[in-house]
Amino acid sequence: MERRGVWTAVLILCSLSSTMVNISATSRTMRGSVPKNSKNEYYKERLRRNLLANGLGSTPPMGWNSWNHFGCQIDEKMIRETSDALVSTGLAKLGYTYVNIDDCWAEIARDEKGNLVPKNSTFPSGIKALADNVHSKGLKLGIYSDAGATIKIMNGIDYLKYDNCNNDGSKPPVRYPVMTRALMKAGRPIFFSLCEWGDMHPALWGFKVGNSWRTTSDITDTWESMVSRADMNEVYAELARPGGWNDPDMLEVGNGGMTKNEYIVHFSIWAISKAPLLLGCDVRNVTKETMDIIANKEVIAVNQDPLGIQAKKVRSEGDLEVWAGPLTGYRVALLLVNRGPWRVSITADWDDIGIPPNSVTEARDLWEHKTLRKLFVGNLTATMNSHACKMYVLKPIA
Template sequence: RYKTCAKAQPGSLGHEEQDAKTFASWGIDYLKYDNCNNGDTKPLQRYPDMSKALMQAGRPIFFNLCEWGDMHPARWGAAYGNSWRTTNDIEDTWDSMTSMADQNEVWAEYARPGGWNDPDMLEVGNGGMTNDEYIVHFSIWAISKAPLIIGCDVRHMSQDTYDILANKEVIAVNQDPLGVQGKKVRMEGSSEIWAAPLTGYRTAVLLLNRHAKDEAQITAHWDDIGLPAGTAVDARDLWLHKTLDTKFTDKMSFNVTPHAARMFVLTPLKSQMD
């Protein structure tokens, strides 16, 4: 009776138990349960039904609740699934991508291991943004601990696209076991600083220039990003893949080109940790 979003295949509504067991028998690891053609059923009825069916299916399946953020699922999604869409559908444009990031950031305090805010899939490689803009996209999703779901055709990706999607250092920030979603800690004009604590007393920092034409000097102060005053750190540049020669204390400042970002992991010097 009900159809999937493509309106071609049968949907799971009313057949949750049957479909969950079928998915498990197929070896499915991840289920995105979308909001199309829902027969006007409420999310808080529909998603618990599928959640219960999946838990009884005999296989661990990651459950993504995709009701487009309508009923603020960050408030209740963790009881039923592993991630929840906080936004409507993303488009392959700078304005759409940054809007998704902004909407998702509001719910940061609700994210934790086992339950994540999802600002929708990655558009990296689909051609609508510049390489620098895709680096911004991937960096924000990573520091936001968002699910990194590739949205391009992996059979035909360019080397630039591969280099972004396969950046192990940025992925490591996303997968850090502490599981704290990054937040905007300072905004000045078109400049933003995002930060997130990591395991090992480290801190992930993203310096983002949202201006379309002008370069910006962006300074991250330790009191904004949660480091104690006087802390000296090593700075690892995650896109240049190198540890900078400079040891930074109390602040770090960089020029960032338009619609671009610099991303770092800061590690307190060992002498201070003893």
């Protein structure tokens, strides 16, 4: 059995805070060397060098992306209808506010300045008009480009997914900051999503470059693909924090390739992992079964908890897993996952998940939407079916 405490991330945050104090002190000692007339510009430039100055990503982004369901079959009518659906279904009020256009929106031929331009056949009104329409509904518009391509940041864009295709062979840690600097001069805050596929471990360097970074290759709508991306993403749990998030790729919930229980596991792992919650289904025709999953306010609240600490797989034995991570209010998010073929019981021990061993603890079942009558001391055991999970918020009360 593998044991790993969920509080390591807290130590890293403390270390980062100490580092920031040292940087601040260094900054004060340097003031005397900066010409008086240049002080304001000097400090503005230092601020611009850190993308956290955009004020975005304090919690993982939520919204929708076109790729998983539609691929290249997109046009401005569908994007407008999708933004309407996010509002009419109530998903926007739950936090799903980004409407992200993925690949295939641009013409192959660029304009005379070398910039990408929207396809006249599918986006005849242009991106600015589409952005205005999306903004009028209280939503935000995202767009796609490649790190091997130049792109003019059009007015109204709120999110950039920057892929790693068609690159010039230079290393991503060199190539991606070029766009970071361009976004800093865009005149509006733009969430920067590094879609680098985990090629050169962007979790190790992405925080100074963007607001999220892909830790995996593309997901597909299968159980095997989903759990493998969850595993790859979990390795970097300690490096996620407010302003910069690990991204195991977009959600497949509602696309039909997995069972309801498997989609619940998918959504639960992404939520407790503080992953971006970007829907990948057709929300214009969303079913009640899918809505019951993606509109679960209690699970979304775990993802959006302001403490911003990604959960870890604190114990695993074969197909049985215990995931846990701290929340605000001295609470703990707990996820028990059965990856195996049989119905089975899983036990979570307090000393694995960061609760003092003798604590009397209340458990809220997030998928049953009920607080269990029984109080728990030392551990909690639950039985679940194959490819299923149980998710709780635990609160010590004595």
